[in-house]
Structures are given as C-alpha cells and as structure tokens.
Amino acid sequence: MSKHQHNAPLPDPVLRVKALESLLIEKGLVDPAALDLLIDTYENQVGPRNGARVVARAWTDPSYRSRLLRDATAAIAEMGFEGRQGEDMVVVENTERVHNLVVCTLCSCYPWPVLGLPPVWYKAAPYRARAVREPRKVLAEFGVDLVDGVEVRVWDSTAELRYLVLPRRPDGTERLSEQELAELVTRDSMIGAGVVPGSKSTDT
Amino acid sequence: MKRLEADQVDAVLRRGATARRSDGQPPRFARGDRVRVLNLHPYGHTRMPRYVRGRCGVVDRDHGLFVLPDSNAHGLGECPQHVYSVRFTGVELWGPEAPDADRVHVDLWDCYLTAEPDGTEE
Amino acid sequence: MNGMHDLGGMDGFGPIDRNPEEAVFQQEWERRAFALTLAMGARGEWNLDMSRYARERMPPSDYLLSSYYEHWLHGLEHLMAERGLVSAAEISVREDELRSPPHHEAS
Secondary structure, eight states: OOSOOTTSOOOOHHHHHHHHHHHHHHTTSSOHHHHHHHHHIIIIISSHHHHHHHHHHHHHOHHHHHHHHHOHHHHHHHTTOOSTTOSSEEEEEOOSSEEEEEEOSSSOOOOHHHHOSOOHHHHSHHHHHHTTTOHHHHHHHTTOOOOTTOEEEEEEOOSSOEEEEEOOOOTTOTTOOHHHHHHHOOHHHHHTSSOOTTOSSSOO | OOOOOGGGHHHHHHHOOOOBOSSOOOOSOOTTOEEEEOOOOOSSOOOOOGGGTTOEEEEEEEEEEEOOHHHHTTTSOOOOEEEEEEEEEHHHHHOTTSOTTEEEEEEEEGGGEEEOTTOOOO | OOOTTOOTTOOOOOSOOOOTTOOSOSSHHHHHHHHHHHHHHTTTSSOHHHHHHHHHTSOHHHHHHSOHHHHHHHHHHHHHHHTTSSOHHHHHHHHHHHHSOOTTOOO
C-alpha cells in the first residue's frame, strides 16, 4: 500500500517493517513484548519435533494410532499440541500401497502445532504449482522414488483442515524406544515430501 | 478491539480460532457421492482453486461445518456449510497423460459443488 | 478471484529450491513482519479470510517477484489502510524519518 507503481522495484521490506512497527507501537496497537514472544514461540518452541513425537507414539501404541486416524485433533491434543493453525487436524497414513503428500496451492496452510512454520520451499511457487500436477516428479526431486502401482494421494489444504502424514515405520526398528523412534522422524516425511530413512515403499 | 498483551500470547496461540461451527446448512452430499465443481470465477475471495473448476470428483469424507470464506472475507457473515474432501483422479484434472494412480484431494465447501448424477465411482 | 496466488497446476517454475540448513526466519525483518501480522490479527479487526484476500489482491507481477513475508506485509498494510489504522502516507513519512533520523528525538 505504499506508493508503489507497477514495474517499479518493490519497496525495501526492511525499512517498511521498521516504519510499520514503530508506528504500531507508537499508536499503542501492538505490545512490543508480545511480538518478541510470538517470534520466540515459533522460532524456538514449536517445531517438527512435536510431530515426530506424535508419529513415534502412533508407531508404538496401536490404540493411539487408531485414535489419531479417527480424530487427529483430539489425539494430538493428548500430547499437548494444539491451537493456532492446528485447530482441526487430519492425519493420513502412508502404507505399502499409498503415499500421501500435503500442499497448499492457494497459500501456505501447514499444521503449526506439530510442524512449526513451513519451510521456504513449501510456501514458494514451484512446490505449490507442481505438487498437484506432477507429484511423482516432485517426490523424485525430494529423493522419494515410488514403486509402480503405489497410489499417490495429494492433499491440497484449501480449507481449515490441517494435514499431517503418518509415515511408514522403518524395518529393523522393533527394539527402539518411542523416544529413539521420534529422533528418526524427519519433517519432510510428515509432509509426505520424504520418507523416514530406512523405510520401504520407496525402494526402487 | 483489544491489543494482544504479552501475558496473553501463550493462551491465544494455544486456543487458536477454529473455523468449525456447530450449526449451519445441512449437507447436500455424502461419502461416495459423485460431484462436479461449479465453473465459477468470483471477483471476490474464494478457496476453490482454478484447477478443479468444472471437474468431477468423488466425496471422500465430510469434514463437518465450517465458516464459508467467500462470504466471511467480505464481512457478509460466516454462513457455515459442510466442507468435503473431494477426490479427483489425476487424469480428470490433467488429462490422459497423468499417471493412473494419482489422486488429488481438495477440501471444498458445499456451495462449490453440484451433483453429478450419471457418474459412477472412478 | 483469479489471482496469482492460485498456483496449482502452473508450469515453468523450475525445480523446488530446498535448503536443508534453513532457519525458521531468513532475516530479521521477516521475524517482525510475522509477529506484527499475528499481533494485529489477534485484535479481531479482521478475520483470516480477509487477510488472505488482502494478500491475493497483490498485482500478479509483484506477487511473483516478492517473497512470502512480503505478501504478508502487503496484506497487513492493506488491511490497516482500509480501516484507517495506519495509512500508506504515514508509513512513507516514517520511512523517510528512519532514513535520516531527526536529532534529539526519542524513538
């Protein structure tokens, strides 16, 4: 809304944000301490380790897994993760026959309480444009090579449901504790843009 | 219109702000129904992506009642409606060269859809 | 609206640019833009759908040439101007002041 003309370079965001913040503080519209807390929450407190704990519990506790697939919001809240941009959750499970991939083609919808804020690539044009049109090529770029016949299910988060992928548990991890399993779970595997190292369905 | 104070941040984030509502229009569709997305191009806000307009899919699940963005974005009320996960084949969306086993699920509000009576499930 | 944000199915954007070492925020101004957007949103003067619509109205060429938090910043500026909270002119004046701060003024 600044005096930007078409075809002119976009105004410098650094200065714009500084100007805006100082005006909003001066007008009493924002509390500076609240700003710092908001940043700290999503930079340091909330992130994909939360989702990894949900996944590890689902791998080790069959009744939790079935609650998670039936009512993800409640099951995730059991672990203490809830709230903004995760108010209504859906968990989709990867199997031998199905690989799920989550995208938001219209903006950047992402389950904050379990994954934190989305990575830059998730919000950028190439992923948003391509994930629905050529998911197998996108997955191959991420190093996920699906065997023929595996169904790819792409979930476009166009409404207020937020999706988390329950990835496949790697073989040979029977003796690992829930905490050790959680350490194996990657952020990308919970978006579907990756698999947990060592797990099948992606073996070529 | 109150300022967000530092001591409220944690509770506000934890509470969130669900768009789910308990009352609204009854659902017109159910799981397994074949539907077609209307070919609408509103100048206002919508969450109906262009790539599904006019396309046929199958209702995979009913998520329940949610605030309708098309009215809420313009201050015209929440008008809660059912949101469905509608499943489209890659072939329906992108033509015959798309892999047979590709599916795209899109969350769509009731008023974005019309019944496709002659269709059979995939 | 048929805006630039509606990206699903477009071709030609090239490969997905991933950085495994990426931080949550790339730059300090992104932290501030994020927090200002959430803090102002929490006041309840607009809803999430209005925020999205404000970002979507960015001219398509600007949308593609700017980064994610610039979209947010555009939306926030737009919503505040519409409601008379902060005008584009005020931001512009403050930018000039920040470029060459006046002497002896508390900031």
